[in-house]
Amino acid sequence: MTNKIFTKEEWTKALQGLSDSYKVFVPVKDGDFHTFKPMNATKAPDFDFQNTRLSARSLVYPQAERMFEYSLDENDPEANIIKETPKDYSPQAIVGIRPCDAHGFKIVKPNFDNKEYRDPWWIQHFESTVLVGLGCNQPCSTCFCASVGGGPFNKDVLDVLIYDLGANFMVSGLTEKGEAFLSKAQGGKAADDAAVKQAEALATEAAKKVKADVPTDKLKDKVINDLFAAPFWQDVGFACLNCGTCTYLCPTCWCFDIQDEVLGKQGDRIRNWDSCMFPLFTLHGSGHNPRDQKFQRVRQRFMHKLKYYVDKYQGGVQCSGCGRCVRYCPVNIDIRQVAELMNNY
Amino acid sequence: MRGVPLQNPYLPYPVRIDKITTETTDKNLKTFRFVFLNPEDEKKFAYTPGQFAELSVPGKGEIPIGIASSPTEKGFVAFTVNKVGLVTNYMHNMKEGEIMGIRGPLGNWYPWEEMEGKNIVIVGGGFAFTTLRSSIVYMIQPENRARFKDISVVYGARNPGLLLYRDELAEWEKRDDINMHITVDGTDDPDWKYNVGFVPAITEKKITSADNAIAIVCGPPIMIKFTQPVLEKLGFPPERIILSLEMRMKCGIGICGRCNIGDKYVCKDGPVFSLAKLKQMPGEY
Known part of the structure; x- marks a missing residue:
């Protein structure tokens, strides 16, 4: 597991570099809310938020998605034949996704990918996505991830986890996919023990703040x-x-x-x-x-x-x-x- | 027993409308016979009576319809379509030779293994007779007939003109290996030679025993509601009363969430359920 330290400016720069290899989605402030937008030079990512108003679900499972296309032109010899719409499954990264929202993908997976039927679009979008999570130092009063098998720094579904240490981010690679992403990130330096300890302390503190007593056991x-x-x-x-x-x-x-x-x-x-x-x-x-x-x-x-x-x-x-x-x-x-x-x- | 898994389970097979038959005198029901454009698709569409498919009209949408043909009928697949909504209205104006799609086969089927060696009681009403027609054609094939004991069919419609597959009904009437009890709610036809009366009443009169028997019931909710106590009185336990549910559907493969009842999807875990199973599910159908 790679742990790297980036200053916040370095991290933004690293993400700009990563945009050459990935479609990088980052949280940006849009009016009163944060929303995931493709990384570009004009609007800087803003990692100072509680959560985006909408979850990142649409980046794997679009709100409207073309399934098939067809011609209704009677002169077309292929008229009325339903065909697959070509899709772009080049790698993408959702940077700053909260662990609860990443956990959401794990929850819906058996619906889209099971032994009877496999949804080709959900699966391919999901497989081409690197989930770069941002741990929650300050869970909201309405959060209850810890009651339902998650947590503010839950690593379950994430490929990379970001710890906000104040001036710096500590960025941890959690999976092969995440390590590959991180290896392409320019700048940063190896995290020392002190930074790792600080990150662990943040996670422990956050876990105490989140509501963990919503009963579902029975x-x-x-x-x-x-x-x-x-x-x-x-x-x-x-x-x-x-x-x-x-x-x-x-x-x-x-x-x-x-x-x-x-x-x-x-x-x-x-x-x-x-x-x-x-x-x-x-x-x-x-x-x-x-x-x-x-x-x-x-x-x-x-x-x-x-x-x-x-x-x-x-x-x-x-x-x-x-x-x-x-x-x-x-x-x-x-x-x-x-x-x-x-x-x- | 399921067919070969589809690569993209949402992609319909292209088919040509081979033949359209108007079934009822009100012209609201037509049977569409389809031929696969790619002959190898017919093999992939290997089905069992009781299953359904999504009929797929480019530009209009898809509708889940029970398969009315029997797997013993080769070279085509048939569906009887009631004119109710956008897609079905459009289909009723389509012509033979036009191209569309079908996607399937979908869902489970009647419990054929359990039905072997048993007396079969089929109770149908109105235009819900489609997968029952498939089942009857399947059972009376010479290679299959010996697998089942007595076959009794009670089938009714509001009037003689609303019965489906009238030519076939008349043929089955003549056979001695199937007991047909055709009925209508009422008729002013003086030459009507079959029964007059509601399906539950005719069932009570004509079906005399539940011994070693299994009942398959398909029809409008009101018919099912009044047939159920008749069958129970005859001694059919809920495990041997088989029903096929209708539900609004989209994907047909248990993913889109629409036809959910309890922890089941009607499209994938059904549409065929025993009454015993249905009693364990919320009554949201």
């Missing part, structure tokens, strides 16, 4: 239909607007829609993020809708994350504890409270 022992019929769902969903914000911000939501779009005689088949909060999500052609009521859709979201996923994959809950849905819900629905209700039911 969820796996519950019976699906018991939880489904629990009396609290009307209350949980009472204030919900079905706006879908929670599902779009979530690093572990994966539902999508497939639509055809046509311009002139050229068409594309596209997949777009979708949300179980919307009644159209389940509306049948016949007009029948198995989840036509708001509380049913709210129940679906929580049951899927905290029970169905738990039973299906036997690897914990479908939540990385980033806290976005808690922070941005316009009516303050709090997954931590719902987890407690379900776990203690």
Whole structure:
């Protein structure tokens, strides 16, 4: 494992150099929020943030992605034949991703890559991505990564981990992919023991600050239909607007829609993020809708994350504890409270 | 038993519409017979009765439809399509010879291994008879018929004009190795020679025993609701009542999340479920 020290200026310069070999995405301040943008000379990366408003999910699983293309031109001998859209899978790096958001990729992986079906686009985007995480010195009040198998400096899914030591970054290579990335970074020097100790102390301090007591331990022992019929769902969903914000911000939501779009005689088949909060999500052609009521859709979201996923994959809950849905819900629905209700039911 | 895994599971096979048959007098149901443009794709599309596929119309989208042909019918694959939405309305205006796509086969199938050596009771209503037609054609093939004991079929529609596959129904009526009980809710046709009455009532009258029998039920929710107690009264345990669910779907391979019920996806873990299994799942269908 390589540990290197960069001054913050050196690190920015190193990333500019790395842009020759990788598409480097970095957090930039955009209005009141931070967002991942491709590295360029005009806007400097800004690593002084709690978290980006949107998770980095779209860099592996775009919000709208071309799947196929076809010609509708009757003179074209290949008309109406659906073909794969060429894709660019050159290496990319997401620099500054928080460990919770990287953990999100691990959570969704069995959905896109399992022994029955493999999603070619998700897998190839994911495999071409280097996850260069930034540890959280100051977790937010809404963070609960440590309750769901993560932590503010969790290395699980990361290829590289950055420690913010104040004036300097300590950058650690964690995987072969990460070491390869780091070996191409210009500048910096080997970290001494003092820096490593400082980094470890930061991680220990941060771990104490993050909420680690959201209960999920008993969820796996519950019976699906018991939880489904629990009396609290009307209350949980009472204030919900079905706006879908929670599902779009979530690093572990994966539902999508497939639509055809046509311009002139050229068409594309596209997949777009979708949300179980919307009644159209389940509306049948016949007009029948198995989840036509708001509380049913709210129940679906929580049951899927905290029970169905738990039973299906036997690897914990479908939540990385980033806290976005808690922070941005316009009516303050709090997954931590719902987890407690379900776990203690 | 699943077909060969597809390289890109979302990529449809190109097919040509070989034949279109209008099935019902209201013209809302048409059967499309497709031929694969690349003959090797037909082998890759090896299916089992009860499975479905995504019919893929470039520029319009995809729809999940049960396979109405039987794997014993070679050289084509057929689907009966009800005119309800964007894609199906467009398809109803398509012509023989046009090119589109099909993607599959998808989902599980009727429990054929379990059905061997048993009496088979098929209960169908309206346009949900498609995968049941596939199953009947499959079972009555000379090479398969001996694997099953008595085959009884109760099939009903609102009126005679809404029954699917009427020519075949008439042929099956003539056979002595399958007991057909065709019925309509009502008719003013004086020459109607079959039953009149709702499917659950005819089932109660015609099916006399659940001994060594397995029942497959496909139809509108109201028919299923009233058929279930009839079968239970006859002595069918929930493990031997087999249902096929309908659900809004997109990917068809358990990834897009849309048809999720409990820890199951209707598209991948279904569409075929026993009543026993369904009772363990939330009733969101």
